[in-house]
Amino acid sequence: MIEQLFGNNSRRKIAEFFLTRIHDSFSFDELKNYLGGALSPRILKEEIGALVRLGLIEAYWQNIAGENESDKKAGGKKKNKSKKQNNKPEKEMRLQVNLSFPLLPELHSLVLKSIIFWEQKLVKKIKSLGSIGYLAFTGFFTDTNHTPTDxxxxxxxxxxxxxxxxxxxxxxxxxxxRYTLLSKNEYEYRMDITDRFLYDIIESKKIVVVDEIKKS
Incomplete structure (x- = not known):
């Protein structure tokens, strides 16, 4: 089963992407934005289909409220027939990890161990690039949804x-x-004005690797 899941590099990329975001769902267009740089839409569609058939990923339809562009231009004036059509929801396919997949705990653990290994290497690399006052991992590193950066x-x-x-x-x-780089002055300024972007990061679940700002 594991050989089938990671049978090729493209499938492995997609599986690892989902296994680090097991509580999130994505549309195909969203996946293209995330993975389109490495995979063509055709390959992405084929490999997602394979993972759905294997049971790691499940697909479902979600209703989306649609709005007709011609009605927008008409200033909201609609005929009864158009109004009825516009109220009809459009459906979008969503894809997410199948939480009842038998090998999910083992696969999730395997991917997280790989991330920890590369995370340690990344910390050393970043520290070697200059003077670091603060360094924290959040987002998918801590399985935190809706954090503006990782x-x-x-x-x-x-x-x-x-x-x-x-x-x-x-x-x-x-x-x-996703990564965010701030100078110390910009960081302190954003803290002073209670910048929403920064506070969303600071208040989220995170792994702080370096914190020399408070000491300075």
Whole structure:
């Protein structure tokens, strides 16, 4: 079964993506945004279909309230027939991990161990790029939904080299990773004005690796 799940590199990328987000669901368009840089839409569709047939991923239809563009332009004036049509919900296929899949605990643990290994390597790389005052992992590293970033870095680092390190990390881990880099002054300013973006990160579940700001 494991050989079938990770039978090729494309399928492994998709499986690992879902296994790090076991409580989230995605439309096909959302998956294209996340994984489209590494996989073509055709390959993505084929491999998702294979994972659905194997039982790791389940698909379901979700209603979406639709609105007719012509009615918008008409200033909201609608004929009875159009109104009836507009109230008819559109459906969108959503994809998510099948939480009752027999091998899910083992597969999830395997992927998390891989992430921890690469996370340790990434910390060393980031520290070598400059002066780090604060470094925290959140988002998919802590299985936290709706966090605006996965890694928060505060300090003075070479942006070009950091981008290269993060790109390499994503390739090796087969996962899209969002990171935010702030200078110490910008971090303190955002804290002073109670910046929503920053506070959403600070108040979320996270793994703090470096915290030298309070000491300075």
């Amino acid at each position: 890694i928060l870095i505060v300090g003075r680092v070479n942006k070009k080299r950091l981008a290269q390190v993060m790109r390499r990390f994503q390739i090796e881990l087969h996962l899209p990773v």
